[in-house]
Amino acid sequence: MKLLKIIVMVIGVLILLPLIAALFIPKQYTVSVSTEIKQPKSVVYDYVKLLQKQSEYTVWAKEDPATQYTFTGTDGTVGALQTWDSKNDNVGAGQQEIIRMTDDSIVFALSFTRPMESKALAATICSAIDSSTTKVSAEFYGNDPYPINIFSIFIKDMLKEAETQNLQNLKAILEKK
Numbered sequence: 752m753k754l755l756k757i758i759v760m761v762i763g764v765l766i767l768l769p770l771i772a773a774l775f776i777p778k779q780y781t782v783s784v785s786t787e788i789k790q791p792k793s794v795v796y797d798y799v800k801l802l803q804k805q806s807e808y809t810v811w812a813k814e815d816p817a818t819q820y821t822f823t824g825t826d827g828t829v830g831a832l833q834t835w836d837s838k839n840d841n842v843g844a845g846q847q848e849i850i851r852m853t854d855d856s857i858v859f860a861l862s863f864t865r866p867m868e869s870k871a872l873a874a875t876i877c878s879a880i881d882s883s884t885t886k887v888s889a890e891f892y893g894n895d896p897y898p899i900n901i902f903s904i905f906i907k908d909m910l911k912e913a914e915t916q917n918l919q920n921l922k923a924i925l926e927k928k
Contacts, residue, residue: 773901778894780903782910785888786918790925792879795887798925799875800857801826802833802847808920810913815839828852840866847873869895887921889914 788795798804803826806812818837824830827849834846844865851858856876863869876888891910895903 769901770898773898776900776903778896778900778903780893780895780907782891782893782907782914783888784911784914784918785886786922787880788885788887788922788925789883790885791883792877792885795885795925796855796877797827799877799887799921800849800852802831802849805833808917808924810916810920811842815842818842843867887918889918 803820803822806820812818815837818835818839821834823832829849829852832846832848834844835842836844843863845861845863847859847861849857850860850872855878856874859873859875861869861871861873863871871894872892874888874890874892876890878886878888880886891914893903893906893910895906
């Protein structure tokens with residue numbers, strides 16, 4: 752009987768510990784990575800603003816080439832919408848919409864429906880370093896409610912790794928032009 756009480760207490764502590772930790776982890780987070788591309792800003796911006804070009808450089812598109820994509824609206828403009836559906840849970844299903852554009856940035860509203868429902872924002876920012884080099888930043892803005900926010904520790908690392916690879920892929924494509 753004493754052993755059973757100890758087991759129940761250990762299980763209780765193992766359940767409570769992450770819930771308590773989640774109280775101290777921010778619900779909102781930003782992941783930001785950058786690279787420099789040896790192309791004028793206009794060339795880089797005109798490429799990254801197109802949703803249909805993302806399949807050429809994003810790790811998620813490369814993860815499942817059989818992903819089904821649908822595009823509505825005028826690509827590269829506010830209101831353009833891309834939906835995707837993959838049987839691969841690493842890719843899942845969802846949509847992204849261009850919600851805001853400036854001369855330097857494109858902001859996307861992301862809505863994930865599978866494997867888990869979630870909403871977020873992302874941005875691609877292009878800054879001219881000089882006439883032939885552009886700094887490109889990829890940013891992801893997450894907002895996870897308690898107690899799901901405990902997973903943001905792992906999600907941030909995964910996103911940073913993926914966005915870093917995306918920018919390396921983008922750099923390789925654009926510097927060949």
